Amino acid sequence: MSLLVLQLPPRRRLGSRAGEGDVGTGAPGEFDFVLSLDGSGVSQTGCAPTALLPPADRTVLVLADADVAWHRIEIPKAPPAKMRAALTGVMEEALLDDEDALHFALGPGAQPGHSGWVAVTHRAWLSAVLGALESAGREVTQVVPASRPRDPASGHFFTAGPAAVPCLVLERPDGVTCVNLEGALARVILFVSEASLRAAVARTAERATGLAELLW
Numbered sequence: 459m460s461l462l463v464l465q466l467p468p469r470r471r472l473g474s475r476a477g478e479g480d481v482g483t484g485a486p487g488e489f490d491f492v493l494s495l496d497g498s499g500v501s502q503t504g505c506a507p508t509a510l511l512p513p514a515d516r517t518v519l520v521l522a523d524a525d526v527a528w529h530r531i532e533i534p535k536a537p538p539a540k541m542r543a544a545l546t547g548v549m550e551e552a553l554l555d556d557e558d559a560l561h562f563a564l565g566p567g568a569q570p571g572h573s574g575w576v577a578v579t580h581r582a583w584l585s586a587v588l589g590a591l592e593s594a595g596r597e598v599t600q601v602v603p604a605s606r607p608r609d610p611a612s613g614h615f616f617t618a619g620p621a622a623v624p625c626l627v628l629e630r631p632d633g634v635t636c637v638n639l640e641g642a643l644a645r646v647i648l649f650v651s652e653a654s655l656r657a658a659v660a661r662t663a664e665r666a667t668g669l670a671e672l673l674w
Contacts, residue, residue, distance in 0.1 A: 459496075459516060460496070460513075460514040461494045462492075462511065462513075463518045464518070464519050464520065465491070466521055466522060468524045468525055469524075469583050485590035488508070489505065489506065489508065490504075490505045491503065491505070491511055491512070497516075508594040516599045517598050518598070518599065518600045519587070519600070520602055521584075521601065521604060523605050523627050526579050526603045526634075527578045528565070528575055528578075528606070529549055529552055529575070530573060530575050530607075530633070531545075531573070533564065533569060533574045536570065542562055553578070559581055559582065560580065561578070561584055562578055563578075563579075564576060565607070584601070605629050606629060607630065607631060611628060613628040613629060624638075625638055626639055
């Protein structure tokens with residue numbers, strides 16, 4: 459079964475350059491993609507407009523780290539139909555936006571009545587992106603985060619924005635941290651051992667050659 463993985467660029471915030479579409483709600487004009495004809499090995503990589511993306515049996519959309527906030531809470535005991543309302547009740551004070559503007563997803567292994575992770579992202583923006591892909595005949599079968607809290611800790615490097623700013627993403631038991639390596643803040647708060655850096659390099663290499671870690 460063929461698999462197409464699409465990397466969604468970070469959502470534009472206030473201060474983005476004019477002429478690039480609606481801030482926060484517009485779908486990108488093109489996507490970086492990885493195609494696997496057998497669902498495991500990489501067959502093709504590239505960047506293409508939505509209409510020219512290669513066909514596949516399954517399409518997975520990967521959200522950028524900056525667009526997913528992770529919250530660890532006591533997962534409420536509620537049926538699926540009422541889980542969203544229960545989550546907003548528990549997380550109301552921790553949310554930085556109106557609850558109606560947000561989309562919630564339970565993290566891997568989260569069970570009602572136990573401590574677990576909840577991923578939060580912008581609802582209207584994600585709906586706009588999915589709608590644009592569907593209109594172009596690319597139905598997304600799964601949406602996943604680029605990173606998630608994990609134990610043991612891991613990490614990877616990536617570059618962000620037109621200036622290709624180097625960043626380090628640390629996936630730790632207490633959450634996900636994204637640090638701009640060119641910023642002064644990194645030199646103050648980031649103390650990474652040589653072993654951790656080697657693990658991050660290895661993790662980056664794995665992401666370049668495999669697809670399994672993208673799927674929850």
